Amino acid sequence: MGRNGINRRNFMQQSAMFAAAFAAGSGGMFRQAQAAREKELNILCWEGYNSAEVLDPFRTEMDATVKAESLTNDPTMINRLRAGETNVWDLINVNNPWARKVMYPEGLIKPLDKATFEPYFANMLPGFEWPYPWCMSEDGSELLGMIQRFGPYSFVVNTDKVSRATAEDVGWDLFNDPANAGKYGILESDDWNVFDICLIAGFDPFRDHTDDEVAKFAETASKVFKGAKVVGDIATMNQAFVAGEIDFHMTGGVYSASPARADGFLNIRGITPNKGPMPGGKGGVAWIEVTSVVNNPELSPLASKFLEYVQGPEVSHTVAFAEGTFNPVTQMGDPKCFELFTPDELEAIQWDSLGEEMAKSAEYDIVPDYDKLLDLMTAAKREASGG
Numbered sequence: 001m002g003r004n005g006i007n008r009r010n011f012m013q014q015s016a017m018f019a020a021a022f023a024a025g026s027g028g029m030f031r032q033a034q035a036a037r038e039k040e041l042n043i044l045c046w047e048g049y050n051s052a053e054v055l056d057p058f059r060t061e062m063d064a065t066v067k068a069e070s071l072t073n074d075p076t077m078i079n080r081l082r083a084g085e086t087n088v089w090d091l092i093n094v095n096n097p098w099a100r101k102v103m104y105p106e107g108l109i110k111p112l113d114k115a116t117f118e119p120y121f122a123n124m125l126p127g128f129e130w131p132y133p134w135c136m137s138e139d140g141s142e143l144l145g146m147i148q149r150f151g152p153y154s155f156v157v158n159t160d161k162v163s164r165a166t167a168e169d170v171g172w173d174l175f176n177d178p179a180n181a182g183k184y185g186i187l188e189s190d191d192w193n194v195f196d197i198c199l200i201a202g203f204d205p206f207r208d209h210t211d212d213e214v215a216k217f218a219e220t221a222s223k224v225f226k227g228a229k230v231v232g233d234i235a236t237m238n239q240a241f242v243a244g245e246i247d248f249h250m251t252g253g254v255y256s257a258s259p260a261r262a263d264g265f266l267n268i269r270g271i272t273p274n275k276g277p278m279p280g281g282k283g284g285v286a287w288i289e290v291t292s293v294v295n296n297p298e299l300s301p302l303a304s305k306f307l308e309y310v311q312g313p314e315v316s317h318t319v320a321f322a323e324g325t326f327n328p329v330t331q332m333g334d335p336k337c338f339e340l341f342t343p344d345e346l347e348a349i350q351w352d353s354l355g356e357e358m359a360k361s362a363e364y365d366i367v368p369d370y371d372k373l374l375d376l377m378t379a380a381k382r383e384a385s386g387g
Helices: 008-013 016-036 052-062 074-082 097-103 114-123 164-175 190-201 211-226 234-242 254-262 302-309 313-320 343-348 351-359 370-384
Strands: 040-045 065-070 091-095 146-158 184-187 228-232 248-253 268-271 284-294 361-363
Touching: 040 074, 040 302, 052 065, 052 302, 052 313, 074 091, 074 097, 091 097, 091 302, 097 284, 114 302, 146 164, 146 190, 146 234, 146 254, 146 313, 146 351, 164 190, 164 248, 164 268, 184 190, 184 234, 190 211, 190 248, 190 284, 190 370, 211 228, 211 370, 228 234, 234 248, 234 254, 248 254, 248 268, 254 268, 254 343, 284 302, 284 351, 343 351, 351 361
Parallel strands: 040 065, 040 091, 184 228, 184 248, 284 361
Antiparallel strands: 091 284, 146 248, 146 268, 146 284
16 A cells, blocks of 8 residues: 555545545556556576577567576575565576475465466476476475476586596595595586585585584585686686596586587586485485466566466477577477487487486485585685685
8 A cells, every 4th residue: 555655544544435446546557557567578587598599489479578687596586586576577487496495485476377287297208297396385286387497417527537437436525535636627606516515525415414514514615615726607617628627527417518518529428426425325416497477466467478388399499408508308208399309419418318317316405504504615715716
């Protein structure tokens, strides 16, 4: 009421006739706002969904203005919604636990219509069938988003320097070996690097940690950052591989290695360790993106239409190979989608070992004491850089 110039006390003092007139007027204003957004869509996402290759056909088909902003950190995107940007965005695309565990309980997103979207799961790869848990509310009653891109994401090696078999068997201890100092890089990705340093230290990232584990984390972070030859983005890592400056890097996988592999550097390969300290002895971590409808009070009707649009075979293939990085998509379970991938594209996304690597990976989750560990890692990074 306040934003329309009438506070609760004044409103309660008005006559029933005034109240009815006001309700009618505000209803008209709401309808005008909705109408104004029928040709507008705003998407907060990881790179790929902001690509013109993905967005332009939808813009043309809907005669709409579609804006997409790409970030590379889930908590930052979610904090944008918490800060009031539910009024700005219509769709948000983040990794798998956030919809179920954070955004829906906090009222930042709204459920999808199951009758509309459940049928799309019939065309998804094995393991992603309906009801896929990360898409559902905790009680299983609500559909909170749609899945598409996914992949294993642990570390990457130059197999000319470190064989795939050795990397998978040695696993995270590659980063513990003093002989490897100066031979590896670190991809700048705060949340993933927190996961990896936990794994290098020998414990599961996705639970509360003891004081001894926190101390071990700090010690490991210091050692890992001091031993890094280079710290940078995906392009920096792949350039360092090609130039022979590094033999391996964390964090990484299909997502980061695929641009180099697509350029013919098949010796650059994402690795999932054979064993590790997570439940079931899993050694790697995999991500699955979930795209959800924001709880925008003036939600664009194009939000659901876009979610349907990207399920199609051709658009799914475009999403998989949008500019930037290349990734498998769950819609590859549909033969009409799978047949669009060339042998070279399948090679780029390591299709030959994808199922095996996903089976060895725990799924991305929330680190309960993340802020504490991030502070320790940031201090280690600053110390290593002389800052």
